[in-house]
Amino acid sequence: MTSVRVLVGTVAGAVLLPLLASPAQADSPTGPAVDLAGLRGVLRSALAQGAPGAMVRVEDRGTVFRAAAGVADRGSARAMDDTDRFRIGSVTKTFTAVVLLQLVDEKKLTLDAPVNRYLPGLLPDDRITVRQVLGHRSGLYDYTNDMFARTVPGFEAVRKRVFTPEELVKLSLRKPRTSAPGAVYSYSNTNFVIAGMLVEKLTGNPVRTEYQNRIIAPLKLNDTFYVHPGTKIPGRYARGYLTPDQAGAPLVDATEQTVSWAQGAGALISSTRDLNTFLSALLRGRLTSAAQLAQMEKWLPSSGTGQAYGLGLRRRDLSCGVSVYGHTGAVQGFYTYAFASKDGKRTLAAVANTSNNGTVLNTMLRTLDSAFCGKATKAVGSLASRAPRGKAAPVERQEDMTPAVPLD
Ligand code: HEL
Numbered sequence: 485m486t487s488v489r490v491l492v493g494t495v496a497g498a499v500l501l502p503l504l505a506s507p508a509q510a511d512s513p514t515g516p517a518v519d520l521a522g523l524r525g526v527l528r529s530a531l532a533q534g535a536p537g538a539m540v541r542v543e544d545r546g547t548v549f550r551a552a553a554g555v556a557d558r559g560s561a562r563a564m565d566d567t568d569r570f571r572i573g574s575v576t577k578t579f580t581a582v583v584l585l586q587l588v589d590e591k592k593l594t595l596d597a598p599v600n601r602y603l604p605g606l607l608p609d610d611r612i613t614v615r616q617v618l619g620h621r622s623g624l625y626d627y628t629n630d631m632f633a634r635t636v637p638g639f640e641a642v643r644k645r646v647f648t649p650e651e652l653v654k655l656s657l658r659k660p661r662t663s664a665p666g667a668v669y670s671y672s673n674t675n676f677v678i679a680g681m682l683v684e685k686l687t688g689n690p691v692r693t694e695y696q697n698r699i700i701a702p703l704k705l706n707d708t709f710y711v712h713p714g715t716k717i718p719g720r721y722a723r724g725y726l727t728p729d730q731a732g733a734p735l736v737d738a739t740e741q742t743v744s745w746a747q748g749a750g751a752l753i754s755s756t757r758d759l760n761t762f763l764s765a766l767l768r769g770r771l772t773s774a775a776q777l778a779q780m781e782k783w784l785p786s787s788g789t790g791q792a793y794g795l796g797l798r799r800r801d802l803s804c805g806v807s808v809y810g811h812t813g814a815v816q817g818f819y820t821y822a823f824a825s826k827d828g829k830r831t832l833a834a835v836a837n838t839s840n841n842g843t844v845l846n847t848m849l850r851t852l853d854s855a856f857c858g859k860a861t862k863a864v865g866s867l868a869s870r871a872p873r874g875k876a877a878p879v880e881r882q883e884d885m886t887p888a889v890p891l892d
Contacts, residue, residue: 624657
């Protein structure tokens with residue numbers, strides 16, 4: 485049987501007890517008890533479905549539940565450790581949105597102003613606003629649909645590429661827009677490349693400096709980095725393994741890449757601890773004014789059952805009736821879930837070091853139920869799901885599984 489290492493302790497980490505010394509449902513100061521056995525079972529399933537490793541960290545007002553399974557590195561067989569760093573993909577979008585909402589607080593940006601007011605001539609339509617961009621309602625085509633239509637060749641073609649953000653926007657504009665501005669939700673990385681451009685234009689600094697000064701340094705996020713266009717993850721990290729489209733083909737080590745194709749839409753590196761700290765701070769109102777947090781939490785329906793999108797922030801309604809707030813990430817080699825309770829007092833970050841494997845993605849989703857509902861529950865959602873070619877059928881359709889994922 486797969487071994488899952490589970491620890492329960494304090495945030496300071498002074499006392500860490502093996503799970504065997506803990507009850508199956510760990511007592512918790514807020515909400516239902518965290519289902520440790522459930523978390524452990526999810527990690528085990530993810531490994532059985534093809535993830536080399538997986539980890540989860542749940543924090544609840546000073547109590548930490550953490551578990552890791554499998555390997556961080558298939559070459560050395562080093563065990564996954566919950567302190568390993570990894571690429572967070574689109575969880576980056578929440579960081580980028582926070583920077584822009586801070587700029588709104590500073591009166592340097594108006595959410596309902598056209599993007600072209602700040603970036604003259606960038607977009608072909610003056611009606612597209614900053615708010616639409618942050619809520620995926622701009623109608624701007626997602627250029628990654630084409631870029632990653634063939635998973636491994638698409639990735640290898642951009643692994644070392646360095647794009648300017650303007651080049652990425654141009655890729656999007658080659659295609660017709662998906663809707664009129666503001667008409668519907670349609671997830672597009674183009675939006676958050678533009679968000680990063682807005683940050684740079686309004687501050688005169690690279691996005692890296694603004695992440696650093698506004699979020700990373702104040703929250704002491706020592707595992708969080710924007711290294712673009714560098715290709716390496718600093719310090720100790722989990723390697724990321726991309727699943728090819730062809731069934732049975734070996735996993736591709738995708739760890740090293742520029743992530744230049746994503747930039748402000750997905751190029752940050754972090755850890756489960758830092759993501760929990762970040763989301764807790766955000767939801768407790770420590771990163772923006774209450775007014776701007778309320779803007780981020782103005783929910784509109786997104787695709788998928790029980791899901792909504794604000795500004796760079798997702799809401800997921802769990803099977804037990806609890807709603808959680810955060811983001812998901814899918815970057816080559818890593819799947820991430822980072823969510824918190826409404827009051828920011830309970831947080832979860834869960835990662836598997838593989839991607840392009842819809843079964844693993846759906847399995848990892850179940851960490852949310854274990855962390856916030858307190859007992860093993862059936863997966864939510866009713867839409868039939870399709871897995872990448874050659875994979876077992878997943879239990880649930882992921883709302884934002886990129887349309888470029890090959891579906892049977
Ligand atoms: S996709 C998502 C997720 N987001 C979006 C963004 C991110 N990631 C990407 O746009 C990368 C897409 C390619 C990922 C690749 C893989 O699985 O590694 N898949 C393919 O190449 C398929 N052909 C909406 C899922 C999010 O949750 O927000 O992160």
